Amino acid sequence: MWRAEKREEALMDFLRPLLPVAYPMLRLSRLVRRVVPGAGAGAAELRVLLYHDIHPRQLDVFRDQLTDLSRRWKFITPVQFERVMRGEEPLRQDSLLLTFDDGFASNSQVAEQVLKPLGMQAIFFVVTEFVDQRDRLDARRFICDRLKAGTEPDALPEHWFNMGWTDLAHLIEQGHVVGAHTATHERLLSDVPEDVLRHEIINGADRLEDRLDVAVRHFAYPFGDFRSFSQQAMVIAKTRFDFVHSGLRGNNLPGSSSLVIRRDAVNTGDSHALIGAFLEGASDLRYHRAGQMLECWAK
Ligand SMILES: [Zn+2]
Numbered sequence: 001m002w003r004a005e006k007r008e009e010a011l012m013d014f015l016r017p018l019l020p021v022a023y024p025m026l027r028l029s030r031l032v033r034r035v036v037p038g039a040g041a042g043a044a045e046l047r048v049l050l051y052h053d054i055h056p057r058q059l060d061v062f063r064d065q066l067t068d069l070s071r072r073w074k075f076i077t078p079v080q081f082e083r084v085m086r087g088e089e090p091l092r093q094d095s096l097l098l099t100f101d102d103g104f105a106s107n108s109q110v111a112e113q114v115l116k117p118l119g120m121q122a123i124f125f126v127v128t129e130f131v132d133q134r135d136r137l138d139a140r141r142f143i144c145d146r147l148k149a150g151t152e153p154d155a156l157p158e159h160w161f162n163m164g165w166t167d168l169a170h171l172i173e174q175g176h177v178v179g180a181h182t183a184t185h186e187r188l189l190s191d192v193p194e195d196v197l198r199h200e201i202i203n204g205a206d207r208l209e210d211r212l213d214v215a216v217r218h219f220a221y222p223f224g225d226f227r228s229f230s231q232q233a234m235v236i237a238k239t240r241f242d243f244v245h246s247g248l249r250g251n252n253l254p255g256s257s258s259l260v261i262r263r264d265a266v267n268t269g270d271s272h273a274l275i276g277a278f279l280e281g282a283s284d285l286r287y288h289r290a291g292q293m294l295e296c297w298a299k
Pocket of ligand 1: 101102181185222223
């Protein structure tokens with residue numbers, strides 16, 4: 001792991017226990033701003049949740065999280081999200097879009113057992129060569145080599161392997177959207193040769209499009225932090241996609257760039273108050289400058 005990432009993680013470890021404590025105040029301050037005229041209530045917010053694998057034993061916890069969030073936020077579909085971001089549809093209330101990264105097999109289960117009964121649709125960002133893996137052991141090796149570098153297949157949770165092409169076709173049948181997450185989960189840095197960047201960003205997506213026979217307009221760059229992306233990669237991505245998703249936390253104001261989508265990474269181990277605090281913007285400021293840089297690159 002990079003030194004900067006370690007620092008970031010240490011800071012997050014320090015902040016995590018504090019954020020849930022701040023949640024009631026943040027929520028209250030938002031409510032006050034909404035009802036007091038001239039208090040800067042602002043427009044409705046549009047935020048994007050970023051999940052990865054969901055442990056099969058935690059489907060109930062995940063379902064509870066979504067139900068809980070539905071009381072405060074309106075879940076919108078990927079199609080509605082696209083329309084709002086393009087300015088074709090107004091955002092009338094605070095809304096959330098659901099996304100999943102990497103293409104873990106558990107995503108299929110989540111779609112079938114949780115999202116379908118709740119009538120929710122999501123974007124699933126998949127790594128093309130991970131989808132290609134036909135053997136479970138090869139898929140687990142891929143995870144160790146490309147997704148969780150430094151791990152060993154024996155140390156991975158048993159349910160960690162990939163969704164295959166049929167699983168993705170099934171997701172599309174259910175109204176979900178498949179987005180690109182590169183060919184091999186490469187870090188898209190400025191010193192990566194251009195042909196490699198193009199292969200990761202463009203070929204990865206084109207192959208999804210060919211195999212699944214759907215347009216692939218959404219892209220999420222691997223790792224999601226500012227340091228794992230580059231201007232060179234953005235220049236290529238913006239020629240190919242309508243929507244580029246990051247892992248930077250924040251609100252996606254209608255009318256802001258569709259090439260710098262902010263997302264809030266959460267997992268089933270996070271408390272209601274922690275997720276609530278993130279979504280009320282408790283740590284948005286930390287990602288503000290990085291978001292601005294990405295917006296410059298996207299112009
Ligand atoms: Zn990823």
